[in-house]
Amino acid sequence: MRTHTGERPFTCAVCGERFTQQQNLTRHTRVHTGEKPFGCDVCAKRFTQQGDLKRHMTVHTREKSFVCDLCGKEFYQKKHFKAHMRVHRGDKLFGCDVCGKTFNRKAHVVTHRRIHTGEKPFGCDVCGKKFNRKTHLKTHTRVHTGEKPYDCDLCGKKFVHQHDLKIHIGVHTGEKQFVCGICGKSFTQQGSLKRHMGVHTGEKPFACAVCYKTFTQQGSLNRHMRTHAE
Numbered sequence: 001m002r003t004h005t006g007e008r009p010f011t012c013a014v015c016g017e018r019f020t021q022q023q024n025l026t027r028h029t030r031v032h033t034g035e036k037p038f039g040c041d042v043c044a045k046r047f048t049q050q051g052d053l054k055r056h057m058t059v060h061t062r063e064k065s066f067v068c069d070l071c072g073k074e075f076y077q078k079k080h081f082k083a084h085m086r087v088h089r090g091d092k093l094f095g096c097d098v099c100g101k102t103f104n105r106k107a108h109v110v111t112h113r114r115i116h117t118g119e120k121p122f123g124c125d126v127c128g129k130k131f132n133r134k135t136h137l138k139t140h141t142r143v144h145t146g147e148k149p150y151d152c153d154l155c156g157k158k159f160v161h162q163h164d165l166k167i168h169i170g171v172h173t174g175e176k177q178f179v180c181g182i183c184g185k186s187f188t189q190q191g192s193l194k195r196h197m198g199v200h201t202g203e204k205p206f207a208c209a210v211c212y213k214t215f216t217q218q219g220s221l222n223r224h225m226r227t228h229a230e
Contacts, residue, residue, distance in 0.1 A: 015119055031121050 004056035008018035010025040013031045014078045019025045027049055030036070036046035038053040042060045044074035047053045052123060058076035067074050068079035070088050075081040080186045083105045086093070094109045098116045104110050114120070120130035122137040126144045131137045132223045139161065142148070150165040159165045167189055170177060176186035178193040182200045198204065198216035206221040210228045215221045 015121065 008020050010019040010022050011017070011031075012019075012025060012028055014029070017028060019028065029116070030048035036048050038047045038050050039045070040047075040053060040056055040060075042057075044058065047056065056078050065076070066078055068081065068084060068088075073084060075084065077186075086104040090218065092104050094104070094106045094107055095102045096112055096116075098113065101112065103112065114132035118133045122131045122134050123129070124137060124144075129140060130225055133141065142160045148160050150160070150162050151158040152165060152168055152172075154169075157168060159168065167177075169175070170188040175187075176188050178187045178190050180186070180193060180196060180200075182197075187196065195217050204214035204216050206216070206218050208221060208224055208228075210225075212222065215224065
C-alpha cells in the first residue's frame with residue numbers, strides 16, 4: 001500500500017533518504033558502510049546487492065543477449081538495452097524535482113541530485129576525501145596507487161585520465177582542438193590556449209620578484225630572470 005500512498009517510514013540515519021520498505025533501507029545503508037556481502041566466485045569482486053552480482057556474472061560468460069536493431073550495439077542486461085533505446089527515441093522520463101532537468105535514466109537523476117544536496121557518499125579509504133560519484137572516487141584512488149591505465153600506442157606514455165590521453169594524441173597527429181574564440185589560432189593543449197588568451201586580455205600573471213616586471217607566460221619570466229643573474 002505504501003507504493004500508492006507514498007509513505008516512507010524507514011529513514012537512513014546517515015543521509016536522511018527515506019524508503020517504503022526496511023529491506024530497501026538495509027541495502028541502501030551499504031553505500032555508507034561499504035559492506036559488500038555478495039562475492040563473485042570467479043574473480044572475487046564483491047557487491048552490495050545480489051542483483052548486481054548476478055548482472056556482473058555476464059562479464060565472465062560474455063553473454064550479450066540484447067541487441068539494438070538501430071545501431072547493432074549489444075548489451076548484457078535488459079535494463080541497459082532499454083535505457084539505450086531511449087537515446088534513439090530521445091526520451092527523458094526522469095526529472096530532477098529541484099531544477100527540473102530531465103534524464104533518460106533514473107540512476108542519472110540520483111547522481112545529479114547530489115549537486116543540490118551536497119551528498120558525497122563515496123569516501124577514499126586512504127585520505128578520506130569524499131566524492132558524489134563512484135567513478136570520481138575510482139579515478140582519485142590512482143593518486144595513491146600511481147596507476148595510469150591509459151597509455152599512448154605511439155610513444156608509450158601513460159596517463160591517469162582518458163581525457164589527458166586524447167589531448168596527448170594531438171602531439172603526434174598535429175590535431176589542434178583548442179581554438180581561440182578571438183583570433184582563431186588553434187592549439188594542441190588547453191593550457192597553451194589559456195596562456196595565449198593573455199595576448200588578448202592583457203593579463204600578465206607572472207611577475208619578476210626583483211624588478212616586478214610582469215609577463216603573460218611563465219617561460220617569458222624565466223628568460224627574463226637570466227638578465228638579473230648575469
